[in-house]
Amino acid sequence: MKFRITAFLLFVFSITYSQILVINELDSDNPSTDTAEFVEIKSQTPNFSTDGFILVFFNGSASGNDSSYLVIDLTGYETDNNGLLVVGSPGVSPFPQLLIAENVIQNGADAVAIYQDVPSAFPEGTVANITNLVDVLIYDTSDPDDLGLIDIFNDDPNFVDIAQINEGSSGSVNSIQRNNDGTYFTALPTPRRLNDGTGISINPVTISVSQNQYNEGDTFDITFTSESNVTADLNFDITLSNFGFNTTDFTGSTSLTILNGQNTTSTTITLVDDADDEGDEVLEIRFSNLVEPVVPFNNNIEVRVVDNDFTIAPWGTPISPTTGIVQSTQPEGYYDSLDGLSDVALRQALQDIIADPNIVRAHTYADVIDILKEADQNPENSNQVWLVYSEEGRAKLDLQTTSSNTGKWNREHTFPRSRGGFNDIEEDDIADGISIFWETKADSLRHANSDAHALRAADAAENSTRGNQHYGEYVGPSGTLGSFRGDVARGVLYLEIRYNGLEIVNGFPSTTGQLGDLAILLDWHRNDPPDDYEMNRNNVIYNWQQNRNPFIDQPDLVEYIWGDNVGEVWNQQLSIDDAEISIISIYPNPTKGRLYIEGKDFINLEVYSVEGRLLKSFERVKNYVDLDMSSGLYLLKVIQEQRIITKTIIVE
CATH class of the missing domain: 2.60.40.1260 (Lamin Tail domain)
Structure with missing residues (x-):
């Protein structure tokens, strides 16, 4: 007993x-x-x-x-x-x-x-x-x-x-x-000390810095303080390297001494201000050779290094949208099989394109982080992602990795997982890159969990606020412009066609596989048409998944499947780019520096490097402009009223 x-x-x-x-x-x-x-x-x-x-x-x-x-x-x-x-x-x-x-x-x-x-x-x-x-x-x-x-x-x-x-x-x-x-x-806790107070006394050393973020070019001190005065000179080394941050990114001593009878020392670190666009980085201060009874009190202290060499894209953010700058990278004839079809046949032909098991790829949920860092990159700062609901940039480094979501971003399922009936598996925890993927088809509903066309970078706290609400129940944070509404509408409409088992319906259903409200989402699509930001993310995701969101490339398709043209025969519209370009003539190209402009009205010009950095701007140009630039390849953005055209020019 x-x-x-x-x-x-x-x-x-x-x-x-x-x-x-x-x-x-x-x-x-x-x-x-x-x-x-x-x-x-x-x-x-x-x-x-x-x-x-x-x-x-x-x-x-x-x-x-x-x-x-x-x-x-x-x-x-x-x-x-x-x-x-x-x-x-x-x-x-x-x-x-x-x-x-x-x-x-x-x-x-x-x-x-x-x-x-x-x-x-x-x-x-x-x-x-x-x-x-x-x-x-x-x-x-x-x-x-x-x-x-x-x-x-x-x-x-x-x-x-x-x-x-x-x-x-x-x-x-x-x-x-x-x-x-x-x-x-x-x-009270006593880690690394015997519970009865006996044993060899340890002497912990604390790392401290005054800030957790500095800019390239800044100088700052790292201070080291032992709990008790040392009884002999304490020599130790530290390292700052962490992923891309290494010894070429700073100057300053990493070998230190706390003198006998004292308890503190410090080193001064200067961050190198180079011309490379490396993105924001994080240095990590850590001890490399403390010997007992001297032990670290804290360790692996992270300090963000903000790179001032970020690039700016020639297109706008969703709250300052542009169109016509980013061109679709769809293969020639990508949607040709849809012409002449209607209703159910049109739906099926569209699914045959975007869920073709011989072409389309599925990646892990961990891979989505890398996809979103590229696809949702803030056009105004290449070191940030653009947050879908809160309409702001957030450092790519501020990805949520712990239970704390304050100031962090994470992956938002526009079609909530709990409503879609899909989730991740153990293999989803591994980011294995663009070259490793699962085969996928229309019945592979689980792959909707990591389909980047319907995943967005979002403020982590706002993501929690949205929860699994239907759109219409959730309309975004108060005080924002709602610039995300057409984007998320096209994202979830894509999912209905891409995967069997998902449906966008009217109202706010409780049935797994259904999401609402269709009428509201159609209005959001019509009132917030695709822009350059959305076309760029479509191109990026296509590079990974080998399929596209057709409602960004061909937004009128929405009307033929859910809207005012259901039952009518679909035929692709001709591109209007040629018509737009014919209104304004700019020549010669290549040029020795002077560009002539023929058109009815004044135009504004912006010249960008091929990396997307704004170099020059000209306002109210009528007849010609002298670029006065060195030889090379440039992007020329032509702005006339609400029309924007981007051309590649060569300066000889």
Whole structure:
């Protein structure tokens, strides 16, 4: 017969034998944003290799079924001079030896266990068991006991009377800490320090900078402060490199010394202002060679470096739209098979083009991030994406990667996943690039999850506000111009044709696969026609997916499928570009510098480099203009009233 001790927080967990490793401390909910959660492991002897051990987390909720949700391989790590190994998120201080993401440790009622095993022994969803078990802690944040987990682990003859330990109510500042006799208590967290206050004293060093963002050309100081004065000169190195940011991007010393008897030193870093359009970057300040008992208090401190060499596109944003500058990259004859068709036959022929399994490609949901960085690039700043609902630019670096969405952007499904009945799979977490893709067809509804024609860069908080509302229920943030409305209408109408199982209907339906409101979306399409921004994103996505949104290339098709011309025969309209160009004649091309203009009215001219940088502008030009530019290839934007034409010119 088993006996359970239930004394208040203390003396709830007795071990009947000496263990190699134990769970020494757990903080699953500190603070409530979960930026400083950790598990601390303790070995019998210091500097103990944890090769061959794993840390497994079990979900004790009703939906979790006491099954594994996270496995951490401890191979390659060892405990410190006090026999401690901290596995934690970046907000833990002193800094963890094994870093995990924020907000991954669940609050309970759950369990965390050490096994002497391989990670593959616990695929996600594996029910808790006692095979090769080394230690376990069942815990909660003022939740009822998980009797299932308790019964499972009490079946191990090496453990006696395992009980569930309460860390405290949600948001508690306490952690669960192990006494030397195997019982547990709660107190303020003590990561990398023995719970009883004994052991070798550590001396954490803090990295600090006055700002988290600087411009190229700026100079700033990095200060390092130890908790206690050092008793001998402390020499250490730091690195700043991070992805594209490297030693060519800054000057300043990265080898430092805190002198004997002191506790601080600093270095001055100057960011190189080069002429390269590298995009905004992030440098990462991190220690490279601290030796115990000196340890990092914090680490991997990120500082954004804003590149001032961004480019500006010759076309406008959705709130300052232009047309006629960006030309469709559709292959010749792409829509020819539609001519002479109507109604159901027209729909089917259109689907045959944009869902052709021999041509069209599907990419992962992670790939969509790279697609949107290009397709939704802000025309006014190549280092930003344009946010669909809030109508503003946002740094590409501000992609949401944690639970915090303030000031971040993420991927918005214009056709909400919960309404479409599609979702991601494990393979969707891998961004494997443009050259690796799935074959896809009209019945591949799951691929709608990552179809970039219907995904947009959006302010993360506004994305949450929209939720899964139908359009019409959701009309965008107050005070904005609604420049997104035609764009999202064409995006979801595309999905209906592209995938079997999706439909745009009138009203606000609750049936999976349906989205509303059709009448409102048709009005949005008519009142906000395609512009250069939308044509550019259509071209970018076509490069990845090998299909296009036809309602951007041929907007009148909407009327023949849903609108005023349903049942009528479709034939492509002739291009009006030639007619527009004939109104204004500009010559010669190539030119030695002077361009002559023939037309009825004054025009404005803007000259751009081929990279999209505005070089010169001329207002109210009538007969001719002298460019006075060096030899080369340029883009000439001709503006007359509401008509905009872009031409390529050569200066000899």
